[in-house]
Amino acid sequence: MRNLLVRSSLRHLGRHPWLTALSLLGIALGVAVVVSIDLASGSALRAFERSTDAVAGRATHQLVGGTSGLSEAVYRDLRLRQDAPVAAPVVEGYVQAAVGDRRTLTVLGVDPFMESPFRAYAGGEAVGDVSALLTESGAVLLSERAARALGVRAGERLPVRVEGREVSLRIAALLAPADEDTARALEALVLTDVSTAQEVLGRMGRLTRVDLRLTEEQAEALRSTLPEGVEVVRSSARANTVEQMTRAFRTNLTALSLLALVVGMFLIYNTMTFSVVQRRGLLGRLRAVGITRNELFALVLGEALVLGVVGTVAGLLLGILLGRGLVGLITQTINDLYFVVSVRGLALEPFTLAKGLALGLGATVLAALVPAWEAARSAPATTLRRSTLEDVSRTRAPRLALLGVAVLAVGVGLLSWSTPALFPAYVGLFAVLLGAALLVPWVTERLSLYAALPLGLSFGLLGRMAARGVRTSLSRTAVALAALMVAVATTVGVGLMVSSFRGTVLSWLETSLQADVFISPPSLVARRGGATMVPGLAEKLRATPGIAGSSTLRVALVRADEIPTDLIAVDFSQSPARPYRFKEGGDEAAVWRELDASEDSLVVSEPFAFHRRVKVGDTVRLSTDRGPHDFKVAGVYFDYGSDVGTMLMPRATYDRWFDDRGVSGVALYAAPGQDVDALVNIVRAQAGDEQALLVRPNRSLRQSSMEVFDRTFTITQVLRLLAIGVAFVGVLSALMSLQLERSREFAVLRAMGLTPGQLWGLVSLQTGLLGLLAGLFSMPLGVGLAYILVHVINQRSFGWTLRLAVTSETLGQAMLLALVASALAGLYPAWRMARANPALALREE
Structure with a gap:
């Protein structure tokens, strides 16, 4: 009997190659995204660790x-x-x-x-x-x-x-x-x-x-x-510091990649549910002739496991290929933000591959549990009735909605918990996604009922049939909608987060970059200007004709409480402005007066204060050339140039405690009437051939800073596209299974006189309604995700205060994306149903 069930299961999968292939593709993409991110980021860090170990040796x-x-x-x-x-x-x-x-x-x-x-x-x-x-x-x-x-x-x-x-x-x-x-x-x-x-x-x-x-x-x-x-x-302190520096960055990448796997789980659930629904007659007959509940449960779960194994193995291979492409993006981001690392290949770590295997199989089995349980628990007579599942789905929708509200409440509670830990925040984020998905069946059932009237007025009978078709196939449409909603909401949330971050950084740059010309030696790490000018060159540049003022800065790496941290020493003695905005510390003028009057005071950036748990009035111990010394924190300033934090002190204080006399950069303020482009040429002539320097006007430096910002978020955009790809596969699979399941219904309509063109219109209207509903669902969820990412995840990861900017353009793009995705996903099912032979579709087995 077991062999008979196995052959029946394999025969069923083989008779539906497209649906089986889409299911495998969904699993493979979800696993591939997670594995590729892990392999790429792990390879970059291991390359740094290998070079660090090689340099440190056996010390x-x-x-x-x-x-x-x-x-x-x-x-x-x-x-x-x-x-x-x-x-x-x-x-x-x-x-x-x-x-x-x-x-x-x-x-x-x-x-x-x-x-x-x-x-x-x-x-x-x-x-x-x-x-x-x-x-x-x-x-x-x-x-x-x-x-x-x-x-x-x-x-x-x-x-x-x-x-x-x-x-x-x-x-x-x-x-x-x-x-x-x-x-x-x-x-x-x-x-x-x-x-x-x-x-x-x-x-x-x-x-x-x-x-x-x-x-x-x-x-x-x-x-x-x-x-x-x-x-x-x-000697191990260096590697530990690197791990701490990049932990939040890698955690965020992993969380984004897991979103693709979550969307893939909807696809697996959809496939297994369709497998049960399509064979409800066969499963009912098997129960009637003596097959036990446990055997049916094992049958459905075994099918899912077969799909999971094949899809996960394919995902591992695809993840390796994808990781080879992503390793360059991640390496560039690490070089821009943290430290110099050279990665020439992808390191295949057994643990990462094993984790991908466990995630793929675990997600598949978890998604298949509900369909397997449904197949096993139904009485034979109930299973043999075609309408049973839909009746159960509509009856269950209000209860699922109440559960969704409860899950949302748990998620909001976790997100409101005032803890610096990231894990509760991510659990809360996924709880919000799950709660929203549980609300989809009930909201879909209500909205599709209300949509029948306007669609009927606009498209007649076909419009009313399309709306009712969504409602009467709730077990299918709700899953498709949930998958598309999560993917589009993720796109909206991440898009709003990036645009809000970009707007905040741009505003910060306009405030902090007040000088007209900036001069610095090239640096190998984009956001660290640690390179120094040749001795005497800074003074020569500050004497350039046509300037009204100047300032210098020195970026040095010092150990703050045993952790290497960037310290910025600024000389504003000849500068008309001090371009720093303070979050804590009171009046800016009072903060600068305290810094100028004291020999052991400094200010710290917002990320530094967040990560080190310091506030105004606390002390930070620095390892100086005069030995360890405690410096008082006089203020906390806004800074978006480093997510690990920086410190700032006047140059006079720096010279008191450190023997380093290097200069990392010079800022020049043009005199009234002085053309900035002409001043750039004068500065380049003044510098001569002593040293290759980057001489950039204000607008050029802002542009290059934003280019670095955009480059660091390239990997995020790639993950968004991959999540959308997984969701598109899920919607295509759901719509295909929905239309194939309704083939007899469509055959009856064709036999009653519905033309192929009208059938095409009916299917297109239905997919369009699904896209519209998904877009409507995704907008509030996307805005909620953006709020969580900006005010909870980013705050707990890096300590940045960002301004959330919700734009109509992003919301409009979300709606368009949902409509286009559903329309494209419905093309093949519509074409296939319009071409189907009614006589063949009406035949009983």
């Missing part, structure tokens, strides 16, 4: 200094100690190759004689003259993979750019690591000796850090004897 601790690193004297004194630990000096920085794929490379300057306890590859197998590292200035080692990608060979020159300067390196030898992990880690590494790295990076006499191998007791003993401004930190 347990590190000696670090302030913003300008360590003096070479620190390492020398350490080596002369009687209890000198195993130590190696390191100079590290980034350059950009000027040939090949122009990848970003990590320069690692080491002492070859001290490297063996830390990095085995530094003295490993190489092809070429390794000794040139010690005898020739500018000599470096590259991995064979990096050399191939850059199109260079051993003995040739490698031009690179660093902070606007072009430097020529000579490839003395090529490293050929024996194992694959090391080879991947070295793909973006330039290995050289300490002195060459100092020369290339412009850090003469300075070290980035000193690597150590210590026990925790030795580290504690060493701390008490270190000079002012030098600290011992664990």
Whole structure:
């Protein structure tokens, strides 16, 4: 009997290849989106971790200094100690190759004689003259993979750019690591000796850090004897910081990708329900001849599992292909926002693939539980009646609506919960989606009833039949509507969130970018201007003729409460404006007076205050060149340039606590009557050939900032399109199954004289009504999702205060999208039904 049921199930799936294929496609797309996002973001982070591990080697601790690193004297004194630990000096920085794929490379300057306890590859197998590292200035080692990608060979020159300067390196030898992990880690590494790295990076006499191998007791003993401004930190701290920095970014991507899987679940539910409905006669006869409820339950669930396995495996393969395309977008976003990372391939992690498999199968089984339960619980006589399911659906609709209201209340409660945790917010978001979906059957039944009159007046009998058809097929149409509603609402919500974010950022840029011309060296991370000008150049630029005022800023990476954070030092001594708006701290003039009068005060950005749980009056401990020092928070300012937070202090305060005298940027204010474009040309002439600089007028800098913003949201737009794709497949599947199920009804209408054209019109009117209802449902839900994303998810993820802007254009696009999606999805079913032979459709089995 079991074999008979299995053959019956497989035969049924085989007789409906299009519906089966659409179901598989829906599952595959849902799984593919989740897997691809995980693989792409995971690959980017693992690439950074691999390069970090390769650079850190087997060091347990590190000696670090302030913003300008360590003096070479620190390492020398350490080596002369009687209890000198195993130590190696390191100079590290980034350059950009000027040939090949122009990848970003990590320069690692080491002492070859001290490297063996830390990095085995530094003295490993190489092809070429390794000794040139010690005898020739500018000599470096590259991995064979990096050399191939850059199109260079051993003995040739490698031009690179660093902070606007072009430097020529000579490839003395090529490293050929024996194992694959090391080879991947070295793909973006330039290995050289300490002195060459100092020369290339412009850090003469300075070290980035000193690597150590210590026990925790030795580290504690060493701390008490270190000079002012030098600290011992664990080597693992860097990787942990990166994980914290990108956690919210990756969580948001994962949540958006799960939306596609949720829409895919509607499709699976739709398919399995249709499978049960279409075979209700057969299932009733099987029950009548002795098949048990458990056997029927297992039959339907087994079908779903077969679909789930095939669709999930296809989704894993599709996710790998999609991940290869998305990894570039995610890598670019990480480079724009957080840190420099070079990703050359997709890392296939077994855990990610296993998670995708579990999600696909779990979603399929979960979606099939209700249809399987319906098939098993119905009495044979009830199952044999055609109208049973629709009667049950209409009877159940009010109860589902009440449940939906309860679920919505739970979701609103979770979203209102004043906790910084993201998990309750996402549970609340999905509860809102589920609650809205549960309301769809009852609202659809009511609206379709009311729509019969206007449709009848406009289109006559066909209009009334279309409206009643939606109502009498509620078990089918409600699922299709819910899938399309969730997808369109997601589009509306994410679209409004992005446009609101964009409007807020644009307004912030107009307020904060008040200078007419901005000058800075090129930076490898778009939102971090850490590169510095050559000494003396900033003063020369500030003396440019035709300006009424100027200001400078220095962006430095310092450790705030042990976490590396951007610190901005501003010099407004010659500036007519101070373009910062404060969220907390009172009057802006009072905040600046306090900053100017104090030597240990600073202000922090809104994301910094949110993530670190600090407010005005609290203190933040910074690792300065004079040692750790507590700075009072005088205010919290609005800032949308960094989601991890920044700090700001006057340049005079910065110079008091740090030895760094670098300048990262200069802002110039044009004198009255001075043409800004002419001033740009004057500045470029004033700078000469000392250093390649970005000299941009105000409008150009705003434009480039918005380009970075738009680039960071490209991945979000891709996810929106994929979710819509999954929903479109779901609507097409629902409409196909709906029309196929009604084939006998349409055959009767054809036999009574309905022409193919009229039948086409009937089906088109019905799909148009479905699209209209989906659009109406999606607009309030989309606005609600936008509110949640802007005021809850973004606030808890990054701490930003955004202004939600609901535009009629976005709502109109949502309605158009719903109508077009339903119209396109109804084309094939309408064409097929219009061409069907009434005599064949009327035959009984």
